[in-house]
Amino acid sequence: MSAAVLQRLAALLPPARFLERPEQLAAYESDGLTAFRTRPLAVVIPETAEEVIALVRFCHTERLPFVARGSGTSLSGGSLPVAGGIVIALNRLNRILKLDAAQRLAVVEPGVVNLDVTAAAAVHGLHYAPDPSSQSICTIGGNVAFNSGGAHCLKYGMTANHVLGLKAVLATGEVVEWGGPSRETVGPDWCGLFTGNEGLFGIALEITLQLLPRAECYHTVLAGYRTLELAGDAVSAIIASGLLPGAIEIMDALALEAAVAAVHAEYPPGCEAVLIVELEGPREVVAADRERLDRIIAASQPVEARPARDAAERVAIWKGRKSAFSAVGRLSPDFIVQDGVVPRRRLGEALRRIGELAAQSGLRVANVFHAGDGNLHPLILFNGREAGALQRAEALAGEILKMCVAMGGSITGEHGVGVEKRDYLPAMFSADEIDCMSRLRAAFDPLGIANPGKMFPVAGAPALQHQGLHPLEKAGVISRE
């Protein structure tokens, strides 16, 4: 790319919002997947939708690759810059444009932080349901691009299920508006297609999100089990009973050890697994359902079952759970995490197989997972300073992904394919299916300038480099689930 192009690009924004010096670019070289690092040509920081549109149109005219970025928390390398391209940093488009309590919706810009939507809605007794663990920092634009999940997906779905409308600039420069305040659509579901595009279609500029009334009442139970199988059996019994909990989570012994070390969480002694189940709803419904849940858990041979007696105890249970990932950082200098999905009935088998694969590669694996929807989160521990350790960890991660597909599941439940799993896309889709998706991508982005190198397998992948934990992860602000 010629210096003249960058000069023309720089002219589109005030100097302070055009970064090109190496020390300015350093912060943008990597995202939540720290094993990859690429220096972009420049970083531009628009403040309005009009500026974003102008930048994308400029990129289209100049065939200049661009990567949109929010807070850079992607665990699949979704916002990894492209060599020879620019980063469009969207954090300053962080306005909540509208909060309509009567119609239970919010219209937000892409740089709005996930948790800020709920914070703004809370005064009306509403909340935004998708709750990825990085929700205190990740942005809605990134959530939309990667169809982010969280702990409540079985009951409430993923990001796509909460996007009612979108205004976006496509990679061609065309500006489109789909959907709106209605929860229903007429014609094809364009918002559904756009959500989860991994930045390959364009950039969302305004997003209409549905808000839901905050549950009136919760019943949260933590139960410890001697074995993972017993915890898994308890999940099966809960599912078979016809209950629909808001969340069902399991942590294994290594994850528990980490949580104890990090936030002094206390768990029943001698447990190989802890199950967390949460019911929510009107108080009358929760009162009736909790009796059934408590009976099921009592019959599932727990070492101990501890229902949260008040809001503080509930918060403590979730704090232990949500801290598990960053806590693992205390057990090991480095780790990577996968988010493959298996059919729920095969969870026990999948965990046994992960244990075997881990033993073969000489690495430790901690497991925290969304048991209600079969979404695994194996954390593969390794020491990055050890020669070849990162490569062994990545190889083990790949084996786990292939196992998920072989069991009828998916290579990703919520992190997206990104850079990290693009070589495994063919494990899940045929050449024709990948071709169909490539054609779709080309319809939105004929020049291939929007976030190139993500989702689809490419020859000459960048080499893995050991970088250590994300600084925010070390600080315990974000975690990887």
Added chain:
Amino acid sequence: MNTVLAPETFEELAEAVRSTPRLLAIGAGTKPRLSAVDTVKLSTARLRGISEYDPSEFTFTAAAGTPIGEIAAALAERGQYLPFDPMLTEAGATLGGTVAAGLSGPGRFRFGGLRDFILGVRFVDGTGRMLRLGGKVVKNAAGFDLPKFFVGSLGRFGVLAELTFKVFPRPAAARTLRLTAGNLESAAKILVEAASSRFEFDALDVAPDEPGVLARLAGPVEALEDLTREVHARWPGEVLSEQDAEGVWSALREFHWADSGSDLVKVALSPSRVVALGEVVRSLDGAKWHLSAGGNVAFIATTSTPQAAVLDQHLRKLDLSGVALRGDSPLWLGRRTQPAIIQAVKQALDPENRFPSLDD
């Protein structure tokens, strides 16, 4: 053109697409306007059956031509259901036709509609390739979400062969309340307040020819008594007997209220436009409507196609969009945008224009 192909296997389905220059898939024909295009028809009637159903996974996979009533019955045997109240089940609507039409019922209010429960599709694209996108597990973020795109796409981008859906456990009991409202304004107010209330209503609708709000509660039987009392303390009304409730919801699901000769239009709406749209319907002599999903969708039956044309003009003024399910009016009513990306995606999935366009 009356040619109807009726393949019996997925291979025959793909072959039928490859060997026919122009065609459109049809199901049971319960929304005839959607396929009223002069072209060869590809019936999915012989592609039926549930191929996978494991209640512990909360998922099933079934061929596109499977009557949705058959699926509902199989799910009910295991205490599960599709929470969005599929429409026209008694009329024989198929799973594929329901997805292509994008037609969700009153139950979509609480947990969402078709788009929120569809997980995966197997379909034939315009080049005759059998492709599967999405997944078969309840959570999946791999690849583009074409399954959602097919909801409401009217068979114009591909022929659905097989679909995978998420299902939920059916609540132990349900109770339908008719909340008193003197007019549409007060009904609209109840809809908005009830939608944000603590009660987590299962459905909030207004039936044709009666101003009251139909509010359905669902959950454990021991909770419903107390909930009903609390709801009535806030909004007076009556509890429908189980039999009456089933009759009311069934009539709404089946469009029994709309004359068979009428033009039937679905309109995507939001609660703040309910009163304005109600005034439009009132101004159309003899027109009726069913307001569903807490004021997020309206089904309007006009007495004639010319009256539907008047409705079209009103919808444009209100900046609302609709699609005609029955009758002879234009397929699309009200606001419509035509970005270039529609044609580009059409070219990507159907480069030879084997299927009609959204404009046909």
